[in-house]
Amino acid sequence: MTGSVGIVIxxxxxxxxxxxxxxxxxxxxxxxxxxxxxxxxxxxxGTDVTLILQAINSIWSPKGVAIMVDxxxxxxxxxxxxxxxPAERRGSxxxxxxxxxxxxxxxxxxxxxxGSLERVRAAAExxxxx
Amino acid sequence: MERKPPSSVKPQTxxxxxxxxxxxxxxxxxxxxxGMHARPAVKLSKLAKRFxxxxxxxxxxxxxxxxxxxxxxxxxxxxxxxxxxxxxxxGADARAAVGALTALVANDxxxxxx
Numbered sequence: 001m002t003g004s005v006g007i008v009i010x011x012x013x014x015x016x017x018x019x020x021x022x023x024x025x026x027x028x029x030x031x032x033x034x035x036x037x038x039x040x041x042x043x044x045x046g047t048d049v050t051l052i053l054q055a056i057n058s059i060w061s062p063k064g065v066a067i068m069v070d071x072x073x074x075x076x077x078x079x080x081x082x083x084x085x086p087a088e089r090r091g092s093x094x095x096x097x098x099x100x101x102x103x104x105x106x107x108x109x110x111x112x113x114x115g116s117l118e119r120v121r122a123a124a125e126x127x128x129x130x
Numbered sequence: 131m132e133r134k135p136p137s138s139v140k141p142q143t144x145x146x147x148x149x150x151x152x153x154x155x156x157x158x159x160x161x162x163x164x165g166m167h168a169r170p171a172v173k174l175s176k177l178a179k180r181f182x183x184x185x186x187x188x189x190x191x192x193x194x195x196x197x198x199x200x201x202x203x204x205x206x207x208x209x210x211x212x213x214x215x216x217x218x219x220x221g222a223d224a225r226a227a228v229g230a231l232t233a234l235v236a237n238d239x240x241x242x243x244x
Contacts, residue, residue: 027168027169027172028172028176029176102202105168105172105201106201106202109172109175109176109201110179110201112176113175113176113179113180113199114179115179123200123201123202126200126202126203127202
Protein backbone atom coordinates (compact mmCIF):
# COMPACT_ATOMS: atom_id res chain seq x y z
CA MET A 1 0.00 0.00 0.00
CA THR A 2 2.43 2.64 -1.18
CA GLY A 3 -0.41 5.09 -1.67
CA SER A 4 -0.82 5.94 2.01
CA VAL A 5 0.75 8.50 4.29
CA GLY A 6 3.60 7.13 6.39
CA ILE A 7 3.96 7.64 10.15
CA VAL A 8 7.32 8.25 11.85
CA ILE A 9 7.51 8.02 15.64
CA UNK A 10 10.40 9.92 17.27
CA UNK A 11 10.84 9.47 21.01
CA UNK A 12 13.74 10.11 23.37
CA UNK A 13 13.41 6.45 24.28
CA UNK A 14 13.72 3.64 21.73
CA UNK A 15 11.41 1.57 23.95
CA UNK A 16 8.68 4.20 23.88
CA UNK A 17 9.08 4.59 20.12
CA UNK A 18 8.95 0.84 19.50
CA UNK A 19 6.01 0.43 21.88
CA UNK A 20 4.05 3.15 20.12
CA UNK A 21 4.80 1.58 16.74
CA UNK A 22 3.65 -1.81 18.06
CA UNK A 23 0.38 -0.28 19.21
CA UNK A 24 -0.15 1.26 15.79
CA UNK A 25 0.45 -2.05 14.01
CA UNK A 26 -1.73 -4.07 16.36
CA UNK A 27 -4.58 -1.61 16.65
CA UNK A 28 -4.73 -0.19 13.16
CA UNK A 29 -3.16 -2.92 11.08
CA UNK A 30 -0.05 -4.16 9.35
CA UNK A 31 -0.85 -2.17 6.24
CA UNK A 32 0.14 1.09 7.90
CA UNK A 33 3.54 2.43 6.91
CA UNK A 34 5.21 3.14 10.23
CA UNK A 35 8.83 3.70 11.22
CA UNK A 36 10.28 4.66 14.56
CA UNK A 37 13.50 5.79 16.16
CA UNK A 38 14.62 6.82 19.61
CA UNK A 39 17.71 7.35 21.69
CA UNK A 40 20.90 9.18 20.82
CA UNK A 41 23.93 7.82 18.96
CA UNK A 42 25.48 6.65 22.27
CA UNK A 43 22.45 4.52 23.09
CA UNK A 44 21.13 6.81 25.83
CA UNK A 45 17.99 8.87 25.98
CA GLY A 46 17.76 11.47 23.27
CA THR A 47 17.08 11.85 19.59
CA ASP A 48 19.39 11.75 16.62
CA VAL A 49 18.95 13.64 13.36
CA THR A 50 20.53 10.88 11.25
CA LEU A 51 18.26 8.21 12.72
CA ILE A 52 15.19 10.40 12.16
CA LEU A 53 16.24 10.98 8.57
CA GLN A 54 16.66 7.23 8.04
CA ALA A 55 13.23 6.55 9.52
CA ILE A 56 11.60 9.12 7.25
CA ASN A 57 13.27 7.78 4.13
CA SER A 58 12.54 4.14 5.03
CA ILE A 59 8.78 4.67 4.66
CA TRP A 60 8.68 7.54 2.21
CA SER A 61 5.76 7.70 -0.17
CA PRO A 62 4.57 10.49 -2.46
CA LYS A 63 1.54 10.94 -0.19
CA GLY A 64 3.89 12.17 2.50
CA VAL A 65 4.97 11.44 6.04
CA ALA A 66 3.57 12.57 9.39
CA ILE A 67 6.06 12.70 12.28
CA MET A 68 4.98 12.17 15.88
CA VAL A 69 7.37 13.48 18.55
CA ASP A 70 7.54 13.49 22.33
CA UNK A 71 9.59 16.15 24.15
CA UNK A 72 11.35 19.29 22.91
CA UNK A 73 14.53 17.87 21.36
CA UNK A 74 12.56 15.32 19.38
CA UNK A 75 10.76 18.17 17.67
CA UNK A 76 13.82 20.33 16.97
CA UNK A 77 15.83 17.38 15.71
CA UNK A 78 12.90 16.31 13.53
CA UNK A 79 12.78 19.81 12.09
CA UNK A 80 16.51 19.56 11.32
CA UNK A 81 15.98 16.19 9.66
CA UNK A 82 13.20 17.64 7.52
CA UNK A 83 15.49 20.47 6.44
CA UNK A 84 18.07 17.93 5.32
CA UNK A 85 15.59 16.21 3.01
CA PRO A 86 15.64 16.98 -0.71
CA ALA A 87 13.56 20.07 -1.44
CA GLU A 88 10.85 18.12 -3.25
CA ARG A 89 10.19 16.01 -0.18
CA ARG A 90 10.15 18.85 2.34
CA GLY A 91 6.69 19.98 1.29
CA SER A 92 5.18 16.56 1.93
CA UNK A 93 6.10 16.14 5.56
CA UNK A 94 4.53 17.45 8.74
CA UNK A 95 5.42 17.31 12.43
CA UNK A 96 2.22 16.80 14.40
CA UNK A 97 1.36 18.63 17.59
CA UNK A 98 -0.12 15.65 19.37
CA UNK A 99 0.58 13.20 22.19
CA UNK A 100 2.95 10.66 20.71
CA UNK A 101 1.09 7.39 21.34
CA UNK A 102 -2.47 8.58 20.87
CA UNK A 103 -1.50 10.81 17.97
CA UNK A 104 0.29 7.94 16.22
CA UNK A 105 -2.77 5.67 16.50
CA UNK A 106 -5.19 8.36 15.30
CA UNK A 107 -2.89 9.41 12.46
CA UNK A 108 -2.38 5.80 11.40
CA UNK A 109 -6.11 5.10 11.41
CA UNK A 110 -6.64 8.06 9.10
CA UNK A 111 -3.69 7.07 6.91
CA UNK A 112 -4.97 3.50 6.63
CA UNK A 113 -8.25 4.88 5.34
CA UNK A 114 -6.37 6.60 2.53
CA GLY A 115 -6.49 10.08 4.05
CA SER A 116 -4.32 12.91 2.75
CA LEU A 117 -1.38 14.25 4.75
CA GLU A 118 -3.48 17.18 5.96
CA ARG A 119 -6.27 14.85 7.10
CA VAL A 120 -3.75 12.61 8.86
CA ARG A 121 -2.32 15.60 10.68
CA ALA A 122 -5.81 16.80 11.61
CA ALA A 123 -6.70 13.36 12.99
CA ALA A 124 -3.59 13.32 15.17
CA GLU A 125 -4.13 16.86 16.40
CA UNK A 126 -7.85 16.42 17.02
CA UNK A 127 -7.04 15.18 20.52
CA UNK A 128 -5.11 18.26 21.54
CA UNK A 129 -7.66 20.58 19.94
CA UNK A 130 -10.18 19.97 22.72
CA MET B 131 -40.04 29.09 0.44
CA GLU B 132 -38.74 26.40 2.79
CA ARG B 133 -38.42 22.86 1.68
CA LYS B 134 -39.89 20.51 4.22
CA PRO B 135 -38.21 17.19 4.74
CA PRO B 136 -40.12 14.15 3.58
CA SER B 137 -42.33 12.75 6.31
CA SER B 138 -40.41 9.50 6.38
CA VAL B 139 -37.37 11.29 7.82
CA LYS B 140 -37.64 11.27 11.57
CA PRO B 141 -36.67 14.47 13.35
CA GLN B 142 -34.03 12.76 15.47
CA THR B 143 -31.90 11.86 12.49
CA UNK B 144 -28.61 13.75 12.52
CA UNK B 145 -28.05 17.00 10.79
CA UNK B 146 -27.41 16.09 7.20
CA UNK B 147 -29.31 19.15 6.07
CA UNK B 148 -30.96 19.38 2.68
CA UNK B 149 -29.24 16.24 1.53
CA UNK B 150 -30.91 14.72 -1.50
CA UNK B 151 -28.90 11.55 -0.98
CA UNK B 152 -29.91 8.10 0.06
CA UNK B 153 -30.36 7.93 3.82
CA UNK B 154 -30.17 4.95 6.11
CA UNK B 155 -30.18 4.25 9.80
CA UNK B 156 -29.92 1.33 12.15
CA UNK B 157 -29.34 0.32 15.73
CA UNK B 158 -27.29 -2.49 17.19
CA UNK B 159 -26.48 -3.68 20.68
CA UNK B 160 -22.85 -3.39 21.73
CA UNK B 161 -21.82 -6.82 22.98
CA UNK B 162 -18.11 -6.12 23.33
CA UNK B 163 -17.15 -6.94 26.90
CA UNK B 164 -15.41 -3.68 27.69
CA GLY B 165 -17.50 -1.38 25.52
CA MET B 166 -16.27 0.94 22.80
CA HIS B 167 -12.63 1.15 23.80
CA ALA B 168 -9.66 1.91 21.62
CA ARG B 169 -9.41 -1.12 19.36
CA PRO B 170 -13.11 -1.37 18.46
CA ALA B 171 -13.13 2.38 17.85
CA VAL B 172 -10.27 2.05 15.36
CA LYS B 173 -12.06 -0.79 13.57
CA LEU B 174 -15.33 1.10 13.43
CA SER B 175 -13.82 4.28 12.04
CA LYS B 176 -11.65 2.36 9.57
CA LEU B 177 -14.71 0.58 8.22
CA ALA B 178 -16.70 3.82 8.11
CA LYS B 179 -13.98 5.44 6.01
CA ARG B 180 -14.46 2.82 3.32
CA PHE B 181 -17.79 4.41 2.46
CA UNK B 182 -18.35 7.68 0.73
CA UNK B 183 -21.48 8.52 2.68
CA UNK B 184 -21.45 10.77 5.69
CA UNK B 185 -21.96 8.52 8.69
CA UNK B 186 -22.97 9.53 12.20
CA UNK B 187 -23.04 7.39 15.30
CA UNK B 188 -24.25 7.78 18.88
CA UNK B 189 -25.36 5.83 21.86
CA UNK B 190 -29.14 5.73 21.58
CA UNK B 191 -30.57 8.67 23.44
CA UNK B 192 -27.35 10.70 23.44
CA UNK B 193 -27.90 14.31 22.46
CA UNK B 194 -24.99 14.51 20.04
CA UNK B 195 -24.17 12.59 16.91
CA UNK B 196 -20.54 11.77 16.29
CA UNK B 197 -18.68 11.52 12.99
CA UNK B 198 -18.15 7.76 12.66
CA UNK B 199 -15.03 8.37 10.54
CA UNK B 200 -13.25 10.17 13.39
CA UNK B 201 -11.41 7.61 15.46
CA UNK B 202 -10.77 10.13 18.25
CA UNK B 203 -14.45 11.01 18.53
CA UNK B 204 -15.63 7.40 18.36
CA UNK B 205 -13.17 6.48 21.09
CA UNK B 206 -14.44 9.38 23.18
CA UNK B 207 -18.02 8.02 22.99
CA UNK B 208 -17.16 5.64 25.81
CA UNK B 209 -20.15 3.49 24.96
CA UNK B 210 -20.44 0.78 27.62
CA UNK B 211 -21.17 -2.89 27.01
CA UNK B 212 -24.89 -3.62 26.48
CA UNK B 213 -25.57 -0.09 25.28
CA UNK B 214 -27.34 0.32 21.96
CA UNK B 215 -25.44 2.05 19.20
CA UNK B 216 -27.28 3.96 16.50
CA UNK B 217 -25.96 4.75 13.03
CA UNK B 218 -27.28 7.20 10.50
CA UNK B 219 -25.81 7.71 7.07
CA UNK B 220 -26.46 9.88 4.04
CA GLY B 221 -24.91 9.33 0.65
CA ALA B 222 -24.84 7.01 -2.31
CA ASP B 223 -23.76 4.01 -0.24
CA ALA B 224 -25.62 4.88 2.97
CA ARG B 225 -27.51 1.59 3.25
CA ALA B 226 -24.41 -0.52 2.64
CA ALA B 227 -22.50 1.55 5.20
CA VAL B 228 -25.10 1.12 7.93
CA GLY B 229 -25.37 -2.58 7.12
CA ALA B 230 -21.64 -3.12 7.36
CA LEU B 231 -21.22 -1.07 10.53
CA THR B 232 -24.11 -2.68 12.41
CA ALA B 233 -22.74 -6.09 11.39
CA LEU B 234 -19.30 -5.14 12.71
CA VAL B 235 -20.74 -4.21 16.11
CA ALA B 236 -23.16 -7.15 16.23
CA ASN B 237 -20.35 -9.58 15.47
CA ASP B 238 -18.18 -8.11 18.22
CA UNK B 239 -15.64 -6.41 15.97
CA UNK B 240 -14.06 -9.29 14.09
CA UNK B 241 -10.78 -8.61 12.28
CA UNK B 242 -11.41 -7.06 8.91
CA UNK B 243 -9.29 -8.19 6.00
CA UNK B 244 -7.16 -5.68 4.15
